[in-house]
Amino acid sequence: MQEKLIFEVSSPGRRCISLPPCDVPRKSLEKMLPPQFRRKTPARLPEVSELDVVRHFTRLSQLNYSVDTHFYPLGSCTMKYNPRIHEEVAGQEGLSRLHPYQPPEQIQGMLELLYHFSGLLKEVCGLPEFSLQPAAGAHGELLGMMIVRTYHQKRGEGGRKKIIIPDSAHGTNPASAALCGFEVVEVKSNGNGLVDLEALRKAMSPEVAAMMITNPNTLGLFEKDIIDICNILHEAGGLVYCDGANMNAMLGRVRPGDMGVDLLHLNLHKTFTAPHGGGGPGSGPLGVSKALRPFLPVPRIKAVGATGRSPLQYVWDYDYPDSVGRIKAFYGHIGVIIKAYAYILSLGRKGLLKVSEAAVLNANFLRQRLSGHYDLPYTAGCMHEFVLSGRRQKKQGVTTLDIAKRLLDYGFYAPTIYFPLIVEEALMIEPTETEGKQTLEDFAEVMIKIAREIEISPKMVKGAPYNTPVRRLDEVKAAKQPDLRWSFPVDSE
Amino acid sequence: MDYVPHTTQEREEMLREIGVPSVEALFEVIPERLRKATPRLPGALSEAELVDFFKGLGGKNKHLNQYNSFLGAGVYDHFIPSVVGSLASRGEFLTSYTPYQPEASQGTLQVLYEFQTLVCELTGLDVANASMYDGATALAEAALLAIRHTERNKVMVSRTVHPEYRAVLATYLKPLEAALVEVPACEGVTDVSALKDRIDEGVSAVILQQPNFFGCLEEAEAISAIAHEKGSLLIACVNPISLGLLSPPGDYGADIAVGDAQPLGNPPFYGGPHVGFFAVRKELMRKMPGRLAGATTDLEGRRAFVLTLQAREQHIRRQRATSNICTNQNLLALRATIYLSALGKEGLMELAELNLQKSHYAKDKICALKGFSTPFGKRPFFNEFVIRLPKGLTPDSLNNRLYKRGIIGGLPLGRFYPELKDSMLFCVTENKTRNQIDALVYSLKEISRGLPRASKVRGRGAQRARKS
Amino acid sequence: MEFPQDLYYTETHEWLRVKDGEVTVGITSYAQEQLRDVVFIELPRVGKKVKAKDPCAVIESVKAAFDIYAPLSGTITGVNKELEGQPELVNKDPYGLGWMFVLKMEDLTQLQTLLNAQAYASIIKEGH
Known part of the structure; x- marks a missing residue:
């Protein structure tokens, strides 16, 4: 099943939407725009009818697997169900049709929303202040690193140039640290898949600015020594940054x-179920400890208490001289924040507890079912996700990539593969709490079936997928001769 | 209300199979003292209560459908055809993720390939990525690219670039200890001779915005020539709607073009989420940040799409990646793609002209009022323009009075440009009817009546923007 | 696996061929096999001064990127332009047409810090 490009269904002169008439007296274009500012040839946008547009994008959507249509056990991405009601509440014009430069008195409802949402995050995470500005988790990390840098500089310790990062970390961690001019020091995990305290102590020096740690870590294991880890860093004058990607396991x-962490980013699109949209928008609020509050970005919402006749007012406050500055235009991904807020409110405290409970239950159940059929490199009980290794299957010549492709044939999206890097042929599986027992059983059955297929006909598995809209792609060609845009036939100029 | 499907019986069965007596046992690995948190959170709401709650909050806001608004300054109120929302909200788009498995993500990947093509067409550049967080971060990442590419550690940015974009740029450059030099403005545009005097071989890039923050059109070709003479790159930050009429950055020699595609079918949403676009000349392709979709073939020789050139990215190159960006703004890029498809080649040109006509009508009408003038003379502009108010009328007091008449006025500029504290930035898109514009003009006339008469000399001729 | 006797080697899998005070650098047959299909090579700028162990080129396959380190300190005096269009030469002929860059050394005694074919081969063997 294939769909032509929208450019390929284009016909000169065909129109879709109509524009309102020009109801003001027309001036000559030449007078308003001298020729040196004018474009010489029009941009070749498609010329299609409305039905062409509807059919094209509807058909394209049907080529996707999604949470709405398929189980999506993509580890570390928390692909849980996205409630439809969130779209409705966020989309109302009283929230979506506000301009960021409207003065505060016109948008008290919005400011109140952001203020209270921030308050809920503080409660859920046990940190005294949050910035809602970061656009995504990685953006929160970048902001966190900027704050770490500024904090040390303010204390006259600008020589702290090193960030310690476990070898199991997400790639964004070292990339964010490097973007802030830090040098990354990798610490190896121990045999149990946890931070090796001895190795960590050895890595400490007066040059260490902070450690970035994910807890539960990317193997789905809780770093049980987290309190000691924070102490080791703090005693050496360093800070602890927690990547909150796996907050789903701890919710409520x-x-x-x-735990003692100084900075933490959340991924609202993961833990608080804003739809991932095929890869964004996300939202990555950053929470910090008391000592780091002065460095958060501007502006911040302030509630100005009721006095005399004037009621409580929310305003933006720019007066933070030690702030790292702005990391984004305006105030953050408001549309995503509203959905996360709606989620916390519908669940309440008990509901949040149920989330972490069911997320951990589901992961352990699936892990139990699969552990006899695939290698389980770390045997400690898992939290919300777990990592299998396909090394047993690799001996038959079938790689984890092949297993992932075969899963697509059976109507399941694939787990995260080849990550974390410390596990050979890794398959990282996160079922999330919104999947029921039946789905998990079906998935386990297929995984076991694939393990059997590998024993009997490895070649067939290597050829997968067979049932998807396209078969396996030539990625070498894509990278060697990059074709990143449609080339119009010459005569369409 | 929650979304956990397990029945009590299923839960028991699952626990039995795992071999633990209770769910609590699964959390025992966590130190006990950490498990005692009791966050103070409200009780659960039903769906109906939730709707009421947010209606209540929304009701406390004055939105752009209720009021006649003339705000722009980076966020624009354009009409959004219904196909955009209805198609983009399909669950298969909405609830999928980054297309790591291309065989099961051809929809998203093909959309990105089409989006990249559209951005190339608009900007006149060779390669575009799958999008960035917003225009401001796209601009900051463009500067980082220029620094990496030229191995020079200085960036020059015009004072006419959006102040919040410049603030983000400064935040991004600070940790790298890269110098940020501001090029002053003269009569509402970049002071080209000042740029010429101050640029040197240490400059990695010169940044301009077209149309600039004041709505004025920059002498982009002259700026481009000055930058290239010193081996610096030219980064152009552009408004995509304006490109229906204006020269594409590629034509005046921009090496990188960035901007925000919010105007292309995305609601203002109080400033986010929006979507940055990022396009470069071919030579810079492998130094780009962010995701790229590419065309290739599958086993059976059919055309198919895949994320490519991934070796630049954080999940592979970690600390040596071109950026730490992990996602794009996929859903908003999708909306922009649908919007541009629905608008079409003629439609975009017509739309741009409607913006141009209506904003010129508004500006002419306002400037004909006693005491109102433009500090920037006869500079060509697109859909925004700066108006200096009559003496005795401050932008804030004017806006307060307009608000009482159901109008959200322009942006007071004093906050960003102290030298323009008596001026405001107005934006007029195709979404404004003549009646709405006339209502603004009428209100301005009414409000300014009875003010002390403004001196005729004030407001004419050159005003050199101070560097603050 | 083939490791020509007349070359020097590094632990990070570069080979060096010395001729008239200039050193040609590439990656070993072992390294190219590990990488599989090379899709792109980012070469240093001619004239660039590098220090031993500085990363100075990057080899990319579809799902990986490897830094190539300057084996010795010196100045880059030439790069293999053919690799721009044909990165696969690194796979096909790692010791010949797949060469990457030429380095002019400041100090020839640096060569003593490198491995010979036997020593390199035994490192590979130990690792696997």
């Missing part, structure tokens, strides 16, 4: 602030 029961 464990607060990162209580």
Whole structure:
């Protein structure tokens, strides 16, 4: 099943939407725009009818697997169900049709929303202040690193240039640190898949600015020594940054602030179920400890108390001289934040507890079912996700990539593969709490079936997928001769 | 209300199979003292209560459908055809993720390939990525690219570039200890002779915005020539709607073009999420940040799409990646793609001209009022323009009075440009009817009546913007 | 696996061929096999001064990127332009047409820090 490009269904002169008439007296174009500013040839946008547009994008959508249509056990991405009601509440014009430069008195409802949402995040995470500005998790990390840098500089310790990162970390961690001019020091995980305290102590020096740690880590294991880890860093004058990608496992029961971490970003699109949209928009609020509050970005919402006749007012406050500055135009991904807020409110405290409970239950159940059929490199009980290794299957010549492709044939999206890097032929599986027992059983059955197929006919598995809209792609060609845009036939100029 | 499907019986069965007595046992690996958190959170709401709650919050805001708004300054109120929302909200687009498995993500990948093509067409550049967080971060990442590419550590940015974009740029450059030099403005545009005097071989890039923050059109070709003479790159930050009429950045020699595609079918949403676009000349392709979709073939020789040139990205190159960006703004890029497809080749040109006609009508009418003038003379502009108010009328007091008449006025500029504290930036898109514009003009006339008469000399001729 | 006797080697899998005070650098047959299909090579700028162990080129396959380190300190005096269009030469002929860059050394005694074919081969063997 294939769909032509929208450019290929284009016909000169065909129109879709009609524009309103020009209801003001027309001036000559030449007078308004001298020729040196004018474009010489029009941009070759498609010329199609409305039905062409509808059919094209509807058909394209049908080529996707999604949470709405398929189980999507993509580890570390928390692909849970996205409630439809969130789209409705966020889309109302009283929220979506506001301009960022409207003065505060016109948008008190919005400011109140952001203020209270921030308050809920503080409660859930046990940290005293949040910035809602970061656009995504990686953006939160970047902001966090900027704050770490500024904090040390303010204390006259600008020589702290190193960030310690476990070898199991997400790639964004070292990339964010490097973007801030830090040098990355990798610490190896121990045999249990956790941060090796001895190795960590050895890595400490007066040059260490901070450690970035994910908890539960990317193997789905809780870093049980987290309190000691924070102590080791703090005693050496360093800070602890927590990548909150895996907050789903702790929701409502464990607060990162209580562990002793100084900075934490959340991924609202993961933990708080804003739809991933095929890869964004996300939202990555950053929470910090008391000592780091002065460095958060501007502006911040302030509630100005009711006095005399004037009621409580929310305003933007720019007066933070030690702030790292702005990391984004305007105030953050408001549309995503509203959905996360709606989620917390519908669940309440008990609902949040149920989330972490069911997320961990589901992961352990699936892990139990699969552990006899695939290698389980770390045997400690998992939290919300777990990592299998396809090394047993690799001996038959079938790689984890092949297994992933075969899963597509059976109507399941694939787990995250080849990550974390410390596990050979890794398959990282995160079922999330919104999947029921039946779906997990079906998935386990297919995984076991594939393990059997590998024993009997490895070649067939290597040829997968067979049932998807396209078969396996030539990625070498794509990278060697990059074709990144449609080339119009010469005569369409 | 929650979304956990397990029945009590299923839960028991699952626990039994795992071999633990209770769910609590699964959390025992966590130190006990950490498990005692009791966050103070409200009780659960039903769907109906939730709707009421947000209606209540929304009701406390004055939105752009209720009021006649003339705000722009980076966020624009354009009409959004219904096909955009209805197609983009399909669950298969909405609830999928980054197309790591291309065989099961051809929809998203093909959309990105089409989006990249559209951005190339608009900007006149060779390669575009799958999008960035917003225009401001796209601009900052463009500067980082220029620094990496030229191995020079200085960036020059015009004072006529959006102040919040410049603020983001400064935040991004600070940790790298790269110098940010501001090029002053003269009569509402970049002071080209000042640029010429101050540029040197240490400059990695010169950044201009077209149309600039004041709505004025820059002498882009002259700026481009000055930048290239010193081996610096030219980064142009552009408004995509304006490109229906204006020269594409590729034509005046921009090496990188960035901007925000919010105007292309995305609601203002109080400033986000929006979507940055990023296009470069071919030589810079492998130094780009962000995702790229490419065409290739599948096993059976059919055309198919895949994320490519991934070796630049953080999940592979980690600390040596071209950026730390992990996602794009996929859903908004999709909306922009649908919007541009629905608008079409003629439609975009017509739309741009409607913006141009209506904003010129508004500006002419306002400037004909006693005491209102433009500080920037006869500079060509697109859909925004700066108006200096009559003496005795401040932008804030004017806006307060307009608001009482159901009008959201322009942006007071004093906050960003102290030298323009008596001036405002107005935006007029195709979404404004003549009646709405006339209502603004009438209100301005009414409000300014009875003010002390403004001196005729004020407001004419050159005003050199101070560097603050 | 083939490791020509007349070359020097590094632990990071570069080979060096010395001729008239200039050193040609590429990656070993072992390294190219590990990488599989090379899709792109980012070469240093001619004239660039590099220090030993500085990353100075990048080899990319579809799902990986490897830094090539300057084996010795010196100045880059030439790069293999053919690789721009045909990166696969690194796979096809790693010791010949797949060469990457030429380095003019400041100090020839640096060569003593490198491995010979036997020593390199035994490192490979130990690793696997």
